[in-house]
Amino acid sequence: MKFGNLLIAGITTGSIYAMFAVCVAVWYRVSNILNLAVGDFAMVGALGVDNLYRVRGLPLPAAVIATLAVVAVFAYAYDQVVLRIAQDGPRRMEGIVVTFFFTFALSFFIDGVAKMLFGTDVHAAPALWNGASLTLGSLNFERAGILVLACAVIIGGAFWLYIRFTLGGKALEASGENSIGARIVGIDTRQYRRVIFVATAVIAAVFGIVESPITGYTYLSGATISLTGFIAAAYGGFRKPGRALLAGLFIGVLEAMLGGYVSAEYGDTVMYAILAALILAWPRGLGFESAVSG
Amino acid sequence: MTQPSSGGAALSVARLSVAYGNVVAVHDATFTVAEGDACAITGPNGNGKSSILMGVTGMVRRLGEVTIFGAPAKNGDVRWAARHGLTLVPERRQLYPDLSAGDNIILGCYTWTRSIGKARRSEPYGRAVELFPELKPHLNQAAGTLSGGQQQMVAIARGLAANPKILAVDEPCLGLAEAVAKRVYDVLTQIHAAGTTLIVVEEAPRRALTLCNRRVEVRNGMAVNSRGDGGAA
Numbered sequence: 473m474k475f476g477n478l479l480i481a482g483i484t485t486g487s488i489y490a491m492f493a494v495c496v497a498v499w500y501r502v503s504n505i506l507n508l509a510v511g512d513f514a515m516v517g518a519l520g521v522d523n524l525y526r527v528r529g530l531p532l533p534a535a536v537i538a539t540l541a542v543v544a545v546f547a548y549a550y551d552q553v554v555l556r557i558a559q560d561g562p563r564r565m566e567g568i569v570v571t572f573f574f575t576f577a578l579s580f581f582i583d584g585v586a587k588m589l590f591g592t593d594v595h596a597a598p599a600l601w602n603g604a605s606l607t608l609g610s611l612n613f614e615r616a617g618i619l620v621l622a623c624a625v626i627i628g629g630a631f632w633l634y635i636r637f638t639l640g641g642k643a644l645e646a647s648g649e650n651s652i653g654a655r656i657v658g659i660d661t662r663q664y665r666r667v668i669f670v671a672t673a674v675i676a677a678v679f680g681i682v683e684s685p686i687t688g689y690t691y692l693s694g695a696t697i698s699l700t701g702f703i704a705a706a707y708g709g710f711r712k713p714g715r716a717l718l719a720g721l722f723i724g725v726l727e728a729m730l731g732g733y734v735s736a737e738y739g740d741t742v743m744y745a746i747l748a749a750l751i752l753a754w755p756r757g758l759g760f761e762s763a764v765s766g
Numbered sequence: 767m768t769q770p771s772s773g774g775a776a777l778s779v780a781r782l783s784v785a786y787g788n789v790v791a792v793h794d795a796t797f798t799v800a801e802g803d804a805c806a807i808t809g810p811n812g813n814g815k816s817s818i819l820m821g822v823t824g825m826v827r828r829l830g831e832v833t834i835f836g837a838p839a840k841n842g843d844v845r846w847a848a849r850h851g852l853t854l855v856p857e858r859r860q861l862y863p864d865l866s867a868g869d870n871i872i873l874g875c876y877t878w879t880r881s882i883g884k885a886r887r888s889e890p891y892g893r894a895v896e897l898f899p900e901l902k903p904h905l906n907q908a909a910g911t912l913s914g915g916q917q918q919m920v921a922i923a924r925g926l927a928a929n930p931k932i933l934a935v936d937e938p939c940l941g942l943a944e945a946v947a948k949r950v951y952d953v954l955t956q957i958h959a960a961g962t963t964l965i966v967v968e969e970a971p972r973r974a975l976t977l978c979n980r981r982v983e984v985r986n987g988m989a990v991n992s993r994g995d996g997g998a999a
Contacts (some may be wrong), residue, residue, distance in 0.1 A: 639876060639879070642872070645862065646870075649865065652825075652860045656853075657877055658877040
């Protein structure tokens with residue numbers, strides 16, 4: 473059952489891409505900034521827990537909590553210092569500098585610090601759920617993969633409930649759709665920018681911790697994950713979280729299938745060729761035109 | 767048609783100036799609106815009528831004093847103004863096009879609550895929805911797909927859901943057919959009759975004065991005339 477196992481693997485990584493794509497899309501809607509550092513927070517989660525647990529000998533729960541706390545505090549501080557000066561000051565910056573540059577720089581900054589703290593080897597957080605993989609007929613379910621999916625369902629579900637059933641969630645959507653209209657009813661879009669940025673960083677770190685036993689991370693692993701999440705978000709024009717979610721799952725499955733059936737080595741090359749071809753063939757349907765024209 | 771002024775000052779504006787960069791849109795505007803008034807702000811397009819409302823409600827920063835029911839208003843703080851009873855129904859409506867009409871309206875309650883249950887059960891939300899029976903079949907429809915008139919009604923309903931004591935409506939009939947414009951004015955008349963102080967920015971003074979008992983005329987960014995003319999044009 474090669475196909476079934478590839479599908480399971482694809483959905484597992486796809487669910488991470490999907491979550492990151494949703495985070496990127498939702499944050500873009502409220503801040504007009506693309507978060508290119510989302511994968512780096514995942515890397516910090518994985519390597520941070522590994523470092524605190526294996527090297528410094530902290531108990532595992534303490535290592536996890538400490539890592540997530542550091543990520544949250546760092547993200548908050550970044551918003552308060554850099555993004556506040558860029559967006560909230562009297563000389564508000566607009567355009568490509570704000571859209572790309574600050575989080576791009578942040579990504580390199582995090583990578584540099586991670587290289588100093590964690591070195592350049594491949595590491596992974598310890599498995600949170602130990603044991604051999606579970607089997608159902610000829611299908612294999614890795615325990616870490618099940619945890620990843622469970623996290624995706626719980627976090628994604630909680631976010632959906634928040635958007636659908638709370639006034640705060642509707643206010644979040646409103647500030648994504650019309651920032652002037654949002655201010656009129658007293659919605660503080662800056663607060664949403666801050667809260668979602670911190671939440672995204674913590675969610676990414678959680679996925680890094682849970683997923684790293686499957687693939688292993690180095691200080692450079694973040695960029696690839698960010699790129700894939702970014703592309704999945706682009707398929708919804710950076711504005712449609714639902715589409716970004718589907719695109720993330722699709723890319724995960726496509727990646728697994730190409731790796732399994734075409735070439736383990738050149739799977740990614742073929743995948744990006746296919747993704748590019750899809751965009752060229754169907755730009756409007758995939759939301760690329762709205763991504764360009766805003 | 768119009769009610770006489772019944773109370774003290776609901777809104778007083780002194781030496782209000784609003785500038786966008788180097789362009790001065792409002793210069794030294796001074797006027798008062800008494801509680802229970804329906805006040806028209808009239809004047810040709812591009813003369814700063816909307817900017818007066820933007821400055822007064824805190825959507826843009828301003829110079830000068832704004833007092834809402836005796837309390838000095840915080841500069842640039844829409845939320846403060848809304849909590850103290852002044853709500854803006856902006857020009858071009860500024861709805862959330864992909865959200866349903868009902869969600870657009872209920873977000874007006876965000877000025878005073880974070881609880882969606884409380885908002886749904888509240889008197890201001892109920893009253894806002896009641897006032898527009900024609901919106902009932904469309905409450906679950908995306909606001910962006912409604913007609914211009916329906917969108918204007920959603921915008922007014924959202925303003926009412928904020929439970930305002932003063933409702934400031936900017937160009938409510940812009941781009942609407944005459945029959946729809948009349949319906950909008952009927953509703954504004956009802957809102958005023960129910961005791962809400964109204965400020966209406968209107969390019970066409972004739973229409974505004976069917977409703978309003980006071981008029982502030984704006985020329986070149988200055989409020990040049992302020993009179994209570996009892997609704998006569």
